[in-house]
C-alpha cells in the first residue's frame with residue numbers, strides 16, 4: 001500500500017467512523033490526538049486531504065508511536081499490532097482521518113451554534129393566526145348555517161357565516177373577513193372554486209353524539225381529541241372546562257398554531273339542530289326529538305373552523321399539481337406532521353380526506369392537516385402507547401397504518417411507537433399527490449402488514465427525483481431505517497432550495513452549509529420586512545429555519561447524497 005493510498009484509506013476510515021455515527025469514540029481519539037498534533041508542532045488548523053503533502057509526513061511520523069499507544073489504550077488493538085512501516089502508515093492514515101474528524105467536529109460545533117442562533121430568531125417569529133381575540137361565537141345561534149360541505153363517520157360539516165356584529169376594533173381580523181382577503185384560498189387558485197367560502201368563510205363541524213350523554217362535561221370528555229387543534233380562546237370557560245376535564249382525567253394536549261395544521265376557533269356544545277340533509281343523510285344519529293328512530297343524544301359538540309374550498313382527495317380529482325407544487329405539498333404535510341410530533345401528538349388517521357386545501361396568492365396549494373378525532377395526545381406527550389390488549393385503539397384507517405402499528409401484537413409490556421407512523425402515511429399520500437392511486441388502497445392494494453418494499457410502485461417519473469426518494473424512504477418498513485418527518489422535510493428543503501450546497505459532497509462543505517443557512521435566513525427576514533407575504537414557500541422556509549438542528553440536517557444530507565448516488569448507479573427501482 002503506498003503512503004498516498006494509506007492516507008486516503010485512513011481518511012475514508014475516518015469518514016466512515018463519522019458516518020457510522022461513532023462520533024463519541026472518534027471524538028475521544030481525536031481529542032487525544034490533538035495533543036499529539038500540537039506537540040509535534042502541527043498547526044491546529046484545518047487538515048484538508050488535498051493539502052496534505054508528503055513533506056508533512058515527517059511531523060506525523062514523529063508522533064506515530066504516541067498515537068499507536070493511545071489507540072491501543074482506547075481499545076483499537078487491531079491497529080496497534082507490530083511496528084512494520086506498513087502498519088505505521090496505516091496508523092498515520094487513520095490518525096489523519098481522526099484529525100479530519102476533529103476538524104469536522106469543530107466545524108460542527110460552529111455550525112450547531114449558527115443553527116441555534118437562526119432557530120432562536122425564527123422561533124420568536126411565531127406563526128400568527130389571522131384571528132384577533134374577541135368574545136363572541138360561543139353559541140350555535142351566533143352562526144347562519146349554510147349547506148353541507150362534508151361528512152365523515154363521526155360528523156357532518158356545514159358552511160357558515162357569523163351572525164353576530166363584530167366589534168369595530170376587531171373588524172380587520174374578524175371571522176367575517178376570514179376568507180375574503182387575497183390569501184384566502186380563492187385568489188389565484190389553480191383550480192375552479194368548489195365552495196362559496198367568500199359568503200360563508202366558516203365551517204362548523206357537528207359531531208354525532210351517540211353514546212356520550214348530553215352533559216357538556218361528558219361530551220367534551222368523550223370527544224376531547226377533537227379539541228387538540230383548538231386555539232386558546234376556543235372554549236368559552238377554558239378554566240372551568242379544563243378543571244372538568246381534569247376531573248374526568250382526559251384533558252388532551254393542544255397543538256400550537258402552525259400553517260399546516262387546522263385551527264379550531266370555537267368549540268361549544270349545543271342542542272342538535274335539524275340541518276339541511278339531516279333526515280336523508282344521517283337520520284340514525286339524530287336525537288329522537290328530530291327522528292323518533294334516531295339513536296343520537298340531544299346535545300353535541302360543535303367546532304368552528306375556517307372554511308376550506310377543498311379536501312385533498314377532492315382537489316386531486318380535478319387538478320394535477322405541477323411537480324414543484326407536488327413536492328411543496330408533500331413538504332407541507334411533513335412540516336405539519338413534524339410540528340405535531342414535536343408537541344407529542346400523533347394524528348393516526350392521515351389520509352387525503354383529512355387534509356384541507358386552499359391556495360396562496362400565487363396559486364400554490366396550501367395544505368392543512370385536519371380531523372384529530374383519532375389522534376394520540378397524551379398529557380405527557382409520549383408517543384409510545386402501551387398496547388396491553390386488543391381493546392386499545394390503534395388509530396384510524398387500517399389501510400394507512402404504518403407497519404409497526406398494523407403488525408403490533410397486544411400483550412403485557414407491548415408498546416406501539418407512533419413517532420414515525422404519520423410520516424409513513426405521508427409517504428403513501430404522496431402517490432395521490434403525484435396522480436397515482438394510493439398503493440395501500442383497494443382490493444389490489446398492498447397490505448401495510450406484509451408488503452415488501454420492492455413491491456411498491458415507483459412514483460411517476462415526472463415527480464422530482466429527490467421527492468421520489470423521500471416517498472421511498474418514508475415507506476420503509478423498519479421505523480429505525482425510516483427518516484423522521486423532520487429529516488424527510490429537511491431532505492426536501494435541501495432539494496428545493498439547497499442548490500449548490502449539495503454539489504460538493506465533501507465535509508469541507510460544512511462551512512458552505514452554514515453560509516447557505518445564513519443566506520436563507522437573511523432572505524426570509526428581508527422578505528418579512530416587505531409587504532406581508534404568506535406564500536406557501538415563504539411559510540415553509542420559515543418552518544425550516546425555526547426547526548434547524550444540525551444533526552437532522554446532516555441526516556438529511558446523508559440520505560440525499562446516498563439517494564442521489566444510488567440513483568446515479570441506477571440501483572433504485574425507478
Ligand SMILES: Nc1ncnc2c1ncn2[C@@H]1O[C@H](COP(=O)(O)OP(=O)(O)OP(=O)(O)O)[C@@H](O)[C@H]1O
Nearest residue numbers: 150151152153154155157203305307308311353371
Ligand atoms: N374546515 C373545513 N372546511 C371545509 N371542509 C371541511 C372542513 N372540515 C371538514 N371538512 C370536510 O368534511 C369532511 C368530513 O370532515 P371530518 O373528516 O372532520 O369528519 P369525520 O367524521 O371526523 O371524518 P372521519 O370519517 O375521517 O372520522 C372532510 O373530508 C372535508 O371534506
